[in-house]
Amino acid sequence: MAVNAANAVGKRRSLLHETRCQNCSLSSLCLPLALELEDIEQFDAIIRRRAPLKKGESLFRQGNAFNSVFAVRSGSLKQVTTEGSGDDQVTNFYLPSELVGLDGIDEQAYPGSVIALETTTVCEIPFDRLDSLSEQLPELRGQLYRSMSKELRDDRRMMRLLSRKTADQRLASFFSSLSDRFRRRGYSPYSFRLSMSRADIGNYLGLAVETVSRILGRFQQQELVEVSGREVNILNLEALLAQAQEEH
Amino acid sequence: MAVNAANAVGKRRSLLHETRCQNCSLSSLCLPLALELEDIEQFDAIIRRRAPLKKGESLFRQGNAFNSVFAVRSGSLKQVTTEGSGDDQVTNFYLPSELVGLDGIDEQAYPGSVIALETTTVCEIPFDRLDSLSEQLPELRGQLYRSMSKELRDDRRMMRLLSRKTADQRLASFFSSLSDRFRRRGYSPYSFRLSMSRADIGNYLGLAVETVSRILGRFQQQELVEVSGREVNILNLEALLAQAQEEH
DNA sequence: TCACCTCCTTGACCGGGATCATTGAGGTAT
């Protein structure tokens, strides 16, 4: 018992240290992006630390009351919306520094479940506190507007992908986009591990799993990528980008 | 000349009268939704009146610098994004009270052109003024967050439509959604005029024009709707809704 | 009134990707 208490204290301390915005390697991408050091402290003060989620655990479930948005700190998640009986739709993947839950503001409930694809840590940001802080900090407010606006833009891009692109182009886009997101986060844009299954990818891109498999095979023959299970090696990023943007 | 000047004054006066938020029949749907009367006046003060757009004229073009968001006052518009050479994509239709341009905040440029589908009037809301006003008026800020959040949610719904629904379901959804939007605005949910062409509808829904035509034909045979040119009569809204939501 | 648009409808055909079915491969508990 005494040991447990000591552990708990030690754990809390290191957790606090690890998770202060001031020390966070993601701060140049995350919400506090535009803030001065002293403002970051204010922002930091409203953030709640969360125990890491294990693979498959949900951050929240569809329909849960909306209270907070979350910034991904490490790991990754998927957003899944269920309509009717068992017809799931993966509507987003979230990587570190990205904001989860913004689409719940309007109806004060989350419109989809968000599920960890691997061990994942997030920062919880109670929305009412964020809102009132954004009253005092115009930069924070601006950053919040920008985050939502960017998500809108990304959504439009996704719609274009879903309504106009072939299966090949969809996968090429998907890998290009992942590559770019990893690059921005300081990881290798050429070599990474997919945290989502083929089924998730297919569902997200509006394709059958079989199609995903087949096209990955084709991409390997064309020596665009090298895929082994969930390990991805991009061999020819330019060609992949070209594929992705090709006219029909 | 004198006559013209008199006309101009008269016109301006009536325009002012017509377009004050306090008198606007849309205020219960529009941005000032949550505001007290005196706050509405503040909000009203930052709004710029615009000359009506004629059919086919653009409110702004893709790539134009972002300065304002716009609230539709009457008429309707489409948002079109062009990528590469000539490959247009209709990403949205806007009806009265809806906000246009929110997806331009992030990159300070509009990601698509917005074009009037008929004679259309809009209220221009300079974003920097809106932002600073939102600092003083928490309700306005909340409403702005909600608007963006709602658009995110609608986008997710659209993605689901594009990636999982059959052509029939897409058109059923489209008509249901239009019907609902008209109802909320106090128009008949059963009988309305489409301001967009079949080509626009097809493009928006990710379908060929021919498919749109054929399915409209089928819907008429099934006595779900009655369509003559752009006049629509919904005969069986329940069945249409059922179609739209059907599992696969 | 006629020619000329643009928009819409309808028919015939074809292909990309879904679906169904089987096999392989990796991971884990017994």
Add this chain to the structure above:
DNA sequence: ATACCTCAATGATCCCGGTCAAGGAGGTGA
């Protein structure tokens, strides 16, 4: 090891909706 399970790859078949082609239909200007 073995059995079991989930995930991925591959083959065979089918069908929805795209594409191509050819008319209507309505609107507009000379």
